[in-house]
Amino acid sequence: MAYSDKLLDHYENPRNVGTLDKDDPSVGTGLVGAPACGDVMRLQIRVSPEGVIEDARFKTFGCGSAIASSSLATEWIKGKNIDEAAGIKNSQIAEELSLPPVKIHCSVLAEDAIKSAIEDYKAKRAARLALDGAPVEAPAATAPASL
Amino acid sequence: MALKFPIYMDNHATTPLDKRVLEAMLPYFTQDFGNAASRTHAYGWHAEAAVEDARDTIADYIGAESGKEIVFTSGATESDNLAIKGVAEYYKGKGNHIITTTIEHKAVLDSCKRLEKEGYTVTYVTAGRDGLVNPAEIEAAITDKTILVSVMLANNEVGTIQPIGEIGAITRKRGVLFHCDAVQGFGKTPFDVARMNVDLASLTAHKIYGPKGVGALYVRRSKPRVRLVAQMDGGGHERGNRSGTLNVPGIVGFAKAVSIFKQEGVAEAERIRGLRDRLHGTISKELDSVFLNGHADKRLPGNLNLSFSFVEGEGLMMAIKDVAVSSGSACTSASLEPSYVLRSMGLDEELAHSSIRFGLGRFNTEEEVDYVAKLVIDKVKRLRELSPLYEMHQQGIDIKSIQWAAH
Numbered sequence: 001m002a003y004s005d006k007l008l009d010h011y012e013n014p015r016n017v018g019t020l021d022k023d024d025p026s027v028g029t030g031l032v033g034a035p036a037c038g039d040v041m042r043l044q045i046r047v048s049p050e051g052v053i054e055d056a057r058f059k060t061f062g063c064g065s066a067i068a069s070s071s072l073a074t075e076w077i078k079g080k081n082i083d084e085a086a087g088i089k090n091s092q093i094a095e096e097l098s099l100p101p102v103k104i105h106c107s108v109l110a111e112d113a114i115k116s117a118i119e120d121y122k123a124k125r126a127a128r129l130a131l132d133g134a135p136v137e138a139p140a141a142t143a144p145a146s147l
Numbered sequence: 148m149a150l151k152f153p154i155y156m157d158n159h160a161t162t163p164l165d166k167r168v169l170e171a172m173l174p175y176f177t178q179d180f181g182n183a184a185s186r187t188h189a190y191g192w193h194a195e196a197a198v199e200d201a202r203d204t205i206a207d208y209i210g211a212e213s214g215k216e217i218v219f220t221s222g223a224t225e226s227d228n229l230a231i232k233g234v235a236e237y238y239k240g241k242g243n244h245i246i247t248t249t250i251e252h253k254a255v256l257d258s259c260k261r262l263e264k265e266g267y268t269v270t271y272v273t274a275g276r277d278g279l280v281n282p283a284e285i286e287a288a289i290t291d292k293t294i295l296v297s298v299m300l301a302n303n304e305v306g307t308i309q310p311i312g313e314i315g316a317i318t319r320k321r322g323v324l325f326h327c328d329a330v331q332g333f334g335k336t337p338f339d340v341a342r343m344n345v346d347l348a349s350l351t352a353h354k355i356y357g358p359k360g361v362g363a364l365y366v367r368r369s370k371p372r373v374r375l376v377a378q379m380d381g382g383g384h385e386r387g388n389r390s391g392t393l394n395v396p397g398i399v400g401f402a403k404a405v406s407i408f409k410q411e412g413v414a415e416a417e418r419i420r421g422l423r424d425r426l427h428g429t430i431s432k433e434l435d436s437v438f439l440n441g442h443a444d445k446r447l448p449g450n451l452n453l454s455f456s457f458v459e460g461e462g463l464m465m466a467i468k469d470v471a472v473s474s475g476s477a478c479t480s481a482s483l484e485p486s487y488v489l490r491s492m493g494l495d496e497e498l499a500h501s502s503i504r505f506g507l508g509r510f511n512t513e514e515e516v517d518y519v520a521k522l523v524i525d526k527v528k529r530l531r532e533l534s535p536l537y538e539m540h541q542q543g544i545d546i547k548s549i550q551w552a553a554h
Contacts, residue, residue, distance in 0.1 A: 003465075011465060017533055034551030035497035035536060038459055038476060038485065042535035059535040063461040063476070067533060 003064065004098035010068035015075045018057040020044040025128055028121025030113040039066045039106065043073060043113035047121050051081045058113070065103035069093050069110035082118050154470045154515045158354075158449055158508030159303050159331060164400070165356035165509070171403035172358065175396035183393045184384060194395045201402030208405050209329075209348065210339035211365055218385045219398055222362040223330040226349035227254035227297075229364055229389065230326045233375030234295050234347070235262050238324075242292035243267045246285055249491035250274045250302050254349075255328055259297075268292075276493050278307030278441040286317045295324045301332030304475060304488040304504055305441025306450025308336050315344030324373060330354055330362075334408040335416055335447050340365055346373050352397065356509055357404030361397030364388075415509060420448035422516050423507050427451050429520035434527055436540070440475075440489060440502060449507035454498040457537035458530045463503060466526035470519050475502035497536075497546070 003011075020027045026046050033040040039062030046055040056074035060067045072093055077085040093099075093107040155163070175197060183198045185191025202214030211217065220226045235245065247259055249271045259269045270288040274280050280298055289296075296318050301308045311327055318325040326347040329338055333348075334355045340348055351362035366388065367373045381390025408415075431437055436456035452475075455463060460476030475486030476499070484490075485499035494502075505519070531537040536546055 011462075014533060019538065031535070032552070035500070035546055036495075036551065038461075038496075038500035040535055040551075059533055059538060061457060061462075061534045061536045062459045064465040066459075067462060 003100075006072075007065065007068045007097040007099070010071040010097070011064040014058075014067055014071040016055075016057050016071065016078070017059065019059065020046055020055065020057050025124055026121075028117040028119070028124065030116030030118075030120060032112045032116055033062070033066075033109050035061065038062060039109060041066065041070045041109050041113040043070060043110075043117045045077065045082075045085075045117045045121060047082060051083070053077050053080055053082060053085055062106065062109075063103070065097070065099055065106040066109060068097055069099070069106045070113060072096060073110040073114055077114060082121065085114055086118050088114055150515060150518055152469050154511075154519060156505045156507055156511065156515075156519065157471045157473055158511075159306075159447075159504065159506035160473060161353050161359065162356045162508055163510060164358055165404060165407060167407060168357055168400045168403045172396040172400040175399050179395075181395075183395055184382065194393075197399050198393055198395060201398045204402040204409075205350070205363060205405050206365075208409055209333070209350070209365060210341040211367075212341070212369065215386070216365055216368050218364045218366055218388045219393055220362045220364055220389055221360055221391075221394070222353070223252075223328065223349045223351035224254040224362075225389075226351070226362050226364040227252065227326075227328055228258050229375065229378050230347040230349060230366075231255060231258040231295065231297060232262065232378055233388070234324055234326070234373070235267055236376035237374045238294040239267075242290075242294040244270070244290055244292040245295045245297065246270045246272060246288045246293060247297040248272045248274060248280050248299070250278065250280075250304075250488045251297065251299055252303060252328055252330070255297055255299070274302075274307070274492050277443075277445075278302055278305045278488075278492055279445065280309050280314075282310055282313040282317055285314055286321070289317075289321050289323060293321075293323050295326060297326040297328065299331070300327050300329040300338055301336060301447050301450075302441065302488060303331045304486060305452045305492070306331070306447035307441045308332060308445045308447065311338070311345065312343040318346075319344040324371070332447060334405070334412055335449065340367070346371065352401035352404055355404045355408060358397045358400045361394050361401050363401070416448045419507050419509070419511070422511055422513060423449055423451050423505075425513065426505060426507070426516045426520050427453075429517070430523055433524040437527075438498060440492070440494065440498075451505040451507070453503055453505070454494070454501045455503065455527050456498065456501055457534045457540060458527055459500050460502055462530060463501075463523075463526060466530060467519075467522050469522060472506070473504045475504070476500045 022029045028045045030043045041060045043058045045053045058070040060070045090107040090111040179193045181190030181194035183194040202217045206214045272284045324346045327345045328349045346367045348365040353359040438454045440452040460474030475489045489499040
């Protein structure tokens with residue numbers, strides 16, 4: 001299979017590999033995929049009080065396209081506020097990396113990972129605000145499966 | 148000697164032609180180019196003589212009684228189709244039941260599936276976790292309607308060598324024909340149709356450093372005499388079993404490849420086994436959580452099928468692109484399903500996704516093995532740094548305890 005230069009670059013020099021403290025209240029963690037399906041992505045974000053993604057990290061078990069898709073996702077969401085980041089579509093990732101049709105699911109997984117990390121962050125924030133007795137602005141999103 | 152990239156370690160898929168084979172073939176393209184079926188002139192006679200010599204060489208190598216038992220085909224897929232469909236059609240008055248295994252090549256499995264649509268019944272015996280088929284399970288599956296048992300000599304993915312002699316003793320005792328797809332094991336592990344009571348055997352040239360596009364089906368002519376219905380209509384070549392002008396240069400090359408194995412096969416197997424063990428030993432010493440798929444000893448000398456836990460196979464192949472190998476990962480197939488062979492052996496899907504098949508052969512060197520071992524070790528370590536599963540494993544989290552959402 002012939003891969004694009006951008007994809008190979010992300011695969012060979014993945015950006016933002018690493019782990020953030022999942023117990024940190026400013027950190028949201030998304031863990032999507034399944035080992036049995038051959039790909040698992042963990043994408044984490046650190047969000048400022050203003051709702052801006054200050055840092056993003058990932059680790060991925062998967063093929064080259066899955067690794068590149070998650071690397072690109074972390075690059076794109078850094079510096080964006082969480083609502084902007086939630087708007088990233090898998091089709092944009094697929095287009096940027098010129099994913100072949102059989103690999104489109106890798107970009108879907110990356111989109112899911114972003115959304116899942118944001119939801120986790122929002123859920124933690126809502127829970128904390130509720131605990132503090134402060135009014136909860138938005139209804140808590142459903143919590144993803146815990147790590 | 149400078150290494151040539153990518154290093155070829157996919158000798159189960161195909162092998163390069165041995166130069167000695169090429170030399171033997173060349174005259175039959177331009178000088179002795181005759182049609183072996185032409186009885187009226189020297190061109191035809193020369194071609195026919197070369198083909199008959201080749202038949203005898205191949206027959207002798209597998210312990211057949213005579214060259215007349217060799218039917219030349221276009222390759223093992225055709226041989227498998229001819230054996231299974233040809234026997235099923237000829238013996239349908241006697242019975243409609245066939246026994247095979249879940250780890251056979253698709254040429255066998257899909258021939259059986261075709262027959263099921265036509266009203267035959269097929270029992271698929273599973274292999275154990277080590278890739279071995281249990282002869283007792285074959286025997287237990289035999290009914291009074293069983294006409295054929297088909298079991299491979301060695302598996303193409305995990306290299307496990309099946310107890311063909313034991314199965315042959317059962318089928319002979321029970322009066323059932325026995326077909327063996329001997330493609331992968333032929334030349335690399337002992338195979339003798341007389342001693343093992345094999346009635347039909349599929350062979351191909353390109354797995355033994357011969358040319359592509361030529362194979363053979365051994366069809367026993369006595370005790371019992373095996374009959375087939377030809378699957379292709381035409382000039383009635385190959386005693387009516389397989390019509391079509393014979394591929395004379397290919398057949399000559401096939402026989403040359405066999406005669407090289409006859410001379411050098413035993414020593415070569417030892418040398419390749421040594422290289423394979425060196426590769427396995429080096430990798431295992433440096434990496435944890437590496438699992439050997441298939442039987443440890445009953446195994447083709449050149450086969451090393453490893454699962455690198457927490458690393459996905461295609462991702463790893465991309466990282467080790469300096470070496471040509473294959474993977475049981477879903478991502479390498481159009482179906483997005485991991486290897487049916489590994490799954491039917493009961494391997495976890497995660498480990499099936501993480502498998503790499505190294506197939507060593509005649510032209511691999513120690514220098515290549517050392518290079519590949521180092522490359523694999525480095526890249527697996529790198530990819531594990533990227534793997535959330537490896538991180539969980541190091542933290543003592545059982546990956547199986549997590550509720551994963553299937554997608």
